[in-house]
Amino acid sequence: MSDIKAIGVVGSGQMGGGIAQVGACSGFACIVFDSNAKALEKCKADHAKRLAREVEKGRMKQEDVDAALKRLSYVGSLDGLKGVDIVIEAIVEDVKIKRDLFASLAKMFTGGQILASNTSSISLTDIAAAAGDAAPRVIGMHFFNPVPVMKLVEVIKGLQTAPETTERVIALAKAMGKTPIPANDRAGFVSNRVLMPMINEAFFAWMEGVAEPEHIDEIMKLGCNFPMGPLRLADFIGLDTCLKILGVLHTELGDDKYRPCPLLRQLVTAGRLGDKSGRGVFSYAK
Numbered sequence: 085m086s087d088i089k090a091i092g093v094v095g096s097g098q099m100g101g102g103i104a105q106v107g108a109c110s111g112f113a114c115i116v117f118d119s120n121a122k123a124l125e126k127c128k129a130d131h132a133k134r135l136a137r138e139v140e141k142g143r144m145k146q147e148d149v150d151a152a153l154k155r156l157s158y159v160g161s162l163d164g165l166k167g168v169d170i171v172i173e174a175i176v177e178d179v180k181i182k183r184d185l186f187a188s189l190a191k192m193f194t195g196g197q198i199l200a201s202n203t204s205s206i207s208l209t210d211i212a213a214a215a216g217d218a219a220p221r222v223i224g225m226h227f228f229n230p231v232p233v234m235k236l237v238e239v240i241k242g243l244q245t246a247p248e249t250t251e252r253v254i255a256l257a258k259a260m261g262k263t264p265i266p267a268n269d270r271a272g273f274v275s276n277r278v279l280m281p282m283i284n285e286a287f288f289a290w291m292e293g294v295a296e297p298e299h300i301d302e303i304m305k306l307g308c309n310f311p312m313g314p315l316r317l318a319d320f321i322g323l324d325t326c327l328k329i330l331g332v333l334h335t336e337l338g339d340d341k342y343r344p345c346p347l348l349r350q351l352v353t354a355g356r357l358g359d360k361s362g363r364g365v366f367s368y369a370k
Contacts (some may be wrong), residue, residue: 087252088198088261091111091166096120096127096158098360099202100174100230104130108155109144109232110260116158117165122289124158131156134232163303170198170256173240177328179206183214190218198249200225204325205272205332208242219244224259226273229321230284237262242269246298271336276329280342284330286314288343290365297365315365318348319358323365327352 091107093100096118107114118124135152138144157164162297165171171189175181182201189199199222201211211223224240237257241250252265253362257264267273272280286300295303301313318326333342351357353362358364 086255088256088259089168090115090168091133092117092165092171093174094118094162094165094189095174095202096123097174098229099227099231100172101127101130102229103172103174103202103227104156105134105152106231106260106262108152111147111155112161112260113155113168114157115165115168116156117160117162118158119160121160124160128156128158159182160228162188166192168197170200172200172202172254174202174227177204177206177325177332179210179341180330181191182206182211185223186218187214187216190215193218193221196223198252200201200253202227205276205329207271207336208240208269209244210242212242212244220246221249223249223266223271224269225253225257226275228275235261235263236275238273238275239264240268240269241266259336272333273327277333280326280329280333283314283318283326284342284345286318287348290315291345291347319364319366320370322358322360323348324357 090113093104093116096116100116104114104116116127132153132261135149139146139149139242171193173182173185175185181365182203186199187207193199199215199218201208201224203224204226208222208224212219221243222239222242226240228234228236239250239253254264289295289300290297297315301315304310304313327344330342355361356363359368362368
């Protein structure tokens, strides 16, 4: 049973929006903050659209959707998050930007509020160091995309994280219908430390002419029983996100096996980021 009643989410993108949706559908008041007004409006519209689809497919009742939508609110200032019991950060995978945010959150939230990061690769100890005395309340709560569908939450405690913080986050994840599994604070944790080298190797195989992208994906799907090929998955995650995670792994672990494929770098430089830009490894109709 979670003692948390209200959740604040920083970032209204795919991950932040998904976290807020799951929280609201699980009975929590959820406040979404984003400084980008257009992104915030899109998040609100997406929530209405996705939940309406749940009714159409018979997975939710209309009254439950109406109740969930009432529990969602959207703010354009960090001050609008005051009163929540936990803040879950879901912004760009950049250590400096995250550290700056957590330094601000630590000044705002001086009680027992938890400050959680949805980072997929960056050290929680590093992020928590920016929070000063609030470091024992900083933890990793790594959700997976798409958040409403994927059950796993990697729970990452930094060197300074208090045991009570970990216990409260595990209880919250369970109350949100997720399966929390702990992992230690090492670059990439478990999921991306294993997944990203595979994705990276698929790019190397493509770059070196081993096979065409669609054939690489089909071989991995049929031969390894993957629901989605590694290159298609990279497009879904975002090639820029994959590149950033590989950069963290390469820098933090110091092993060239994590060196990002030059072709991956080229695609990101060209603006081919995957689903979100309409083209990555593959092309997608708008």
